[in-house]
Amino acid sequence: MNGALAYLELRSRANALLGWLRRLREPRYALGSLVMLAYFGFFVFRPLWSTDGELPRAQRSVGGLLTGDLALVLVFLSLAAGWIFGGERAALGFTEAEVNFLFPAPLERRALVHYRIFKGQLAVVIGALLYAALAAGSGYPFGQRVVGFWVVLSFFNLHMLARAFTCERLLALGLGAKRRRAVLSALLVALLAATWASRAGPAGASTGRFGFEGELAALLGTAPLAWVLAPLRAIFAPLRAASTAEMLSALAPALPLLAAHYLWAMRAMVGFEEASATLAEKRSARLRAVRAGRGLLALREAKVRVDPFALAPRGRAEVAFLWERLIAAGSWASPRSLCGIAALPIAATLGLRAVPSWHGALRTVSILAGVLAVYALMVGPALARGSLAAIFERIDVTKSYPLRGWQVVLGELLVPIALLGAGQLTLITVAALGAGALMEDPRLAIAGWLGAAALTPPLTALMFGAQLGLQLALPAWFRPSQHVGVELGGQRLLFVFGSMLVFAAALIPAAVAAAAISGSAWVLLDSRALSAGLGALAAALTVLAEFVLLLRWLGGKLERLDLASDLTR
Amino acid sequence: MIEVEGLTKRYGDLTAVRDLSFAVRPGEVLGLVGPNGAGKTTTLRAMAGVIPPSQGTIRITGFDLAREPLAAKRELAFIPDEPRLFDHLTAEQHLRFIARVYQVDDAPARGAALLAELGLADKTRALPGELSRGMKQKLAIACGLLHRPRALLLDEPLTGLDPAGIRAMKQTLRRLASDGAALVISSHLLGLLEAVCTHVLIVKDGAKVADGTLGEVRRHFAERPDASLEDVFFALTESAPSASNDRA
Numbered sequence: 001m002n003g004a005l006a007y008l009e010l011r012s013r014a015n016a017l018l019g020w021l022r023r024l025r026e027p028r029y030a031l032g033s034l035v036m037l038a039y040f041g042f043f044v045f046r047p048l049w050s051t052d053g054e055l056p057r058a059q060r061s062v063g064g065l066l067t068g069d070l071a072l073v074l075v076f077l078s079l080a081a082g083w084i085f086g087g088e089r090a091a092l093g094f095t096e097a098e099v100n101f102l103f104p105a106p107l108e109r110r111a112l113v114h115y116r117i118f119k120g121q122l123a124v125v126i127g128a129l130l131y132a133a134l135a136a137g138s139g140y141p142f143g144q145r146v147v148g149f150w151v152v153l154s155f156f157n158l159h160m161l162a163r164a165f166t167c168e169r170l171l172a173l174g175l176g177a178k179r180r181r182a183v184l185s186a187l188l189v190a191l192l193a194a195t196w197a198s199r200a201g202p203a204g205a206s207t208g209r210f211g212f213e214g215e216l217a218a219l220l221g222t223a224p225l226a227w228v229l230a231p232l233r234a235i236f237a238p239l240r241a242a243s244t245a246e247m248l249s250a251l252a253p254a255l256p257l258l259a260a261h262y263l264w265a266m267r268a269m270v271g272f273e274e275a276s277a278t279l280a281e282k283r284s285a286r287l288r289a290v291r292a293g294r295g296l297l298a299l300r301e302a303k304v305r306v307d308p309f310a311l312a313p314r315g316r317a318e319v320a321f322l323w324e325r326l327i328a329a330g331s332w333a334s335p336r337s338l339c340g341i342a343a344l345p346i347a348a349t350l351g352l353r354a355v356p357s358w359h360g361a362l363r364t365v366s367i368l369a370g371v372l373a374v375y376a377l378m379v380g381p382a383l384a385r386g387s388l389a390a391i392f393e394r395i396d397v398t399k400s401y402p403l404r405g406w407q408v409v410l411g412e413l414l415v416p417i418a419l420l421g422a423g424q425l426t427l428i429t430v431a432a433l434g435a436g437a438l439m440e441d442p443r444l445a446i447a448g449w450l451g452a453a454a455l456t457p458p459l460t461a462l463m464f465g466a467q468l469g470l471q472l473a474l475p476a477w478f479r480p481s482q483h484v485g486v487e488l489g490g491q492r493l494l495f496v497f498g499s500m501l502v503f504a505a506a507l508i509p510a511a512v513a514a515a516a517i518s519g520s521a522w523v524l525l526d527s528r529a530l531s532a533g534l535g536a537l538a539a540a541l542t543v544l545a546e547f548v549l550l551l552r553w554l555g556g557k558l559e560r561l562d563l564a565s566d567l568t569r
Numbered sequence: 570m571i572e573v574e575g576l577t578k579r580y581g582d583l584t585a586v587r588d589l590s591f592a593v594r595p596g597e598v599l600g601l602v603g604p605n606g607a608g609k610t611t612t613l614r615a616m617a618g619v620i621p622p623s624q625g626t627i628r629i630t631g632f633d634l635a636r637e638p639l640a641a642k643r644e645l646a647f648i649p650d651e652p653r654l655f656d657h658l659t660a661e662q663h664l665r666f667i668a669r670v671y672q673v674d675d676a677p678a679r680g681a682a683l684l685a686e687l688g689l690a691d692k693t694r695a696l697p698g699e700l701s702r703g704m705k706q707k708l709a710i711a712c713g714l715l716h717r718p719r720a721l722l723l724d725e726p727l728t729g730l731d732p733a734g735i736r737a738m739k740q741t742l743r744r745l746a747s748d749g750a751a752l753v754i755s756s757h758l759l760g761l762l763e764a765v766c767t768h769v770l771i772v773k774d775g776a777k778v779a780d781g782t783l784g785e786v787r788r789h790f791a792e793r794p795d796a797s798l799e800d801v802f803f804a805l806t807e808s809a810p811s812a813s814n815d816r817a
Contacts, residue, residue, distance in 0.1 A: 313676045327662065400617040400642060403639070
């Protein structure tokens with residue numbers, strides 16, 4: 001490969017590593033990395049040097065899945081999806097900087113493709129090591145697993161590269177994306193139908209395996225699917241070899257297959273610059289959009305949207321943030337749309353309530369809704385971290401506004417709290433409606449609903465506040481360029497752990513308040529439902545007070561935050 | 570009135586801005602000049618309350634930015650070099666948002682007038698993605714001017730503007746100054762600064778190397794009386810070591 005391009009890639013990786021090492025000098029970043037390394041050590045790499053007998057069942061299952069027929073099917077389906085749904089232009093994954101510097105440079109197209117393959121290889125090697133560690137329960141030796149996964153991942157990369165070039169050549173021959181999709185989909189369906197039709201006898205009889213595994217093995221061994229899968233089986237063979245000698249002999253067909261794919265890619269090579277530049281722009285725009293706070297909605301184009309409500313020039317400034325964030329979220333986030341969305345599951349639950357013979361399903365729905373509400377509370381704020389990180393993108397402007405830090409924080413948090421809160425209230429309502437029909441004393445369900453409905457919004461607010469607090473404490477982790485390897489994993493683990501800790505800590509005073517109030521109410525009023533409701537209300541007010549305190553702290557943190565200092569680390 | 574006294578900003582061992590003091594009175598336009606990495610943007614960001622200074626005080630129209638940040642910021646507008654706009658708000662919605670943040674009663678009429686003045690009258694329904702770089706810059710400027718700030722901080726305000734936009738911007742800056750606003754403009758376009766600024770502050774390595782009116786700076790630091798700001802700039806930044814309080 002071109003020396004300059006090798007230098008670019010290796011130097012960039014080395015600098016990223018050095019940057020990570022530099023950040024380790026600061027305890028908070030060192031802690032994050034330590035957490036991730038400890039996690040990897042205990043849960044991923046420990047089996048490699050573990051001598052304490054048999055591996056856990058889950059580990060064996062993962063090992064079996066990664067090396068078994070299911071993995072082969074997944075690779076096949078991914079390749080098929082690439083052919084069917086892939087674009088018609090050969091767009092290779094270059095960054096905008098690479099497009100700007102390398103495309104106008106006096107470099108041969110071949111050198112750029114080699115650079116792309118080289119970059120892919122670095123990821124493939126890391127991936128092979130990781131998969132090999134994860135597949136510790138497969139029973140194959142570690143070295144063999146590394147080689148085996150390297151072959152599989154390299155094959156996948158080269159095939160996709162050759163596919164991209166071939167698709168553009170097909171376009172030149174008049175076979176555009178739509179026609180290609182139709183033809184290949186029809187071929188795939190025909191292949192599966194023909195295989196299904198020629199399937200013979202009980203699965204276990206031919207494969208010695210029974211159940212789902214046996215059915216799958218039998219199907220994959222049936223022509224014509226077996227013929228199509230033959231090259232893939234050759235690629236998987238080194239991974240599944242019974243011994244080192246067998247692995248070496250399995251490499252004999254696998255490596256020429258890789259070489260053939262490389263030659264195919266080089267022979268099929270077409271001009272990829274324009275499509276790659278467009279792709280780089282799109283990726284960059286998507287990244288910017290994610291950072292600007294549209295999170296998962298970043299895939300959608302920005303559109304002119306009507307105001308969710310009339311925004312008067314005077315009033316609380318936080319409402320302006322709510323207004324702006326609602327526009328950003330899209331028309332589905334309007335109060336009317338949310339009511340419509342909530343009405344569907346509630347109406348369905350009422351339907352189940354009306355028919356006694358469906359009460360079994362009603363019980364399941366009620367439990368599921370309750371569990372989902374708790375799950376959304378725990379996981380929702382973590383999933384919204386991309387949107388919350390947008391606060392850093394706008395900070396140059398928002399910090400110059402005549403607003404207190406807590407006002408900016410509250411403004412940024414209002415929409416995620418409102419949206420998740422609306423979803424949780426819907427789930428709680430469904431759970432309570434179900435429980436009300438099944439409980440002996442429906443008043444308890446009503447009290448439970450009231451309590452949960454009162455407690456959920458402040459708890460949701462608190463969880464979002466905790467998430468943002470962690471982000472304000474560690475802003476450097478929210479630069480997308482820093483989202484790599486050890487730090488990313490450590491960050492997520494710490495965030496989950498931190499959120500749980502905040503949740504538990506917040507509930508202690510709330511539980512004390514609830515116990516005191518409901519106990520007093522029980523003694524004075526002698527009503528279970530009323531005392532439970534009052535207890536929940538006391539808990540809600542306590543959590544709300546905690547959120548207000550957290551908000552003040554977050555505001556102060558935001559006012560003191562010096563991003564230049566944090567983000568240059 | 571903008572008053573900066575002993576402003577220092579440190580990042581670990583690096584001192585980005587060192588003991589910087591200056592004042593901009595109503596009607597004055599100060600050009601902040603310096604080579605790349607001289608600390609211009611850091612100075613502006615500290616003056617806008619975006620980053621806290623390590624030392625020193627900043628007063629905007631008499632309000633201490635550290636002690637009375639809200640009162641100071643109500644009188645302030647900061648227009649960064651890169652226009653930071655909301656992807657999903659139209660030009661008109663941007664102005665409505667800003668009106669609420671700054672509590673501007675006559676926002677609809679004033680916003681429309683500003684958009685017309687900046688040549689964006691037909692772009693009220695446009696999203697930032699549909700605007701050119703220069704138009705985005707103009708929209709950011711319109712947002713900054715909506716609340717009639719008495720102190721303006723502009724970081725490279727002409728970046729991306731077309732010739733007509735540059736001319737209009739110069740006129741706008743002069744009008745703002747004549748209306749009594751105090752302006753600080755950071756720019757590498759020395760011609761612009763000569764045309765618009767009444768005063769100039771030259772910084773190097775985070776420290777002041779010269780300040781005063783354009784005439785004073787020329788008199789003290791140029792070899793010829795008809796020297797341009799460019800001549801003065803190179804004379805000071807290519808040879809002179811940085812020194813504080815080197816007042817002209």
